[in-house]
Amino acid sequence: MLATAxxxxxxxxxxxxxxxxxxxxxxxxxxxxxxxxxLAVGPDAALLAAIGPGVVWVAALLAVMISLHRLFLPDLEDGVLEQLLLSPRSLAGIVGARVAAHWLVSCLPLVAVAPLMGLQFGLAAPAIGVLLLSLLLGTPTLVLLGALGAALTLGLRGNVLLALIVLPMCVPVLIFGSGAVAASQQGLPADPHLSLLGACLLVAACLCPWAVGAALRLAME
Structure with missing residues (x-):
């Protein structure tokens, strides 16, 4: 797997x-x-802190969505995807490596600037730490789910169908991620929400690469 990735x-x-x-x-x-x-809400510090976790997570979800169409389309256009499908190596491993590379390129910078976004909404230091951890756990799950949607809609024009497929599957991640930060703001433990995010990541990491591989084979037939 490492030699493939x-x-x-x-x-x-x-x-x-x-x-x-x-x-x-x-x-x-x-x-x-x-x-x-x-800028739209105004200088109400209490209101900004209350809506901050949800806004940051919705912005992260939408940012991930706009980058998903590039996940497999360039390989389809230049013929690399056909070579990957014919490779003797595990297709699930190849898909996992592609998803990991996409996360490093598109999502890791997003996670890195998230603390600055938290400061913009007036979040306290503990809440910003939870925000950073929740994004580290949640954004790989979003990319894995998005990869499945990208494979199912590969070759189709427009991204509306991709959004319709992926967004409903991402709702639990959105709820758990913003809920973890909100719990931290209220002085409650964020561990349950973070544990659920970790569980979502493990399930997606186990199932999505095989599902994406099957969808890619169907798209090329």
Whole structure:
């Protein structure tokens, strides 16, 4: 698995370095959406702190969504996807490596700037720490679920169907992620919400690569 993952991840990172705006589009969207809300709501500190966790998580979900169409489409257009399907290596391992590379390129910068977004909404330091941890657990799950939607809609024009497939599956992650931060703000333990996020990640990591591989084979037939 490691021998399969390292070349694929390295290739994706090199591709992203040659097209930085494609890789940073999700980050820019996340920052813009998160910054507009405080301007629209006003300077009410209590209100900003109350809506902050939900706004940050919704912005993260939408930022992940706008980058999903690039997950397999370039490989389909240049014929790399056919070679991957014919490879003797595990297709689930290849899919897992692609998802990991996509998360590193598109989502890790988003997670890195999330504490600044939390400060913008007036979140306390413990709540910002929980926000960072929840995004580290939740965004890989969003990408895994999004990869399944991207594989099922591969080759179709427009992203509306992709959003309709992926968004309902992401609702639990959104609820648990924002709920963890809200619980921290109220002085309650965030461990139950974080444990549920971890469980969602484990289930998605076990099931989604095989499901995505099957969907890719169907899309190429």
């Amino acid at each position: 390292i070349p694929i991840i390295g290739r994706e990172v090199r591709t992203a370095s040659r097209r930085p705006m494609d890789a940073l589009s999700a980050l820019l969207f996340f920052v813009v959406v998160g910054s507009v809300f405080p």
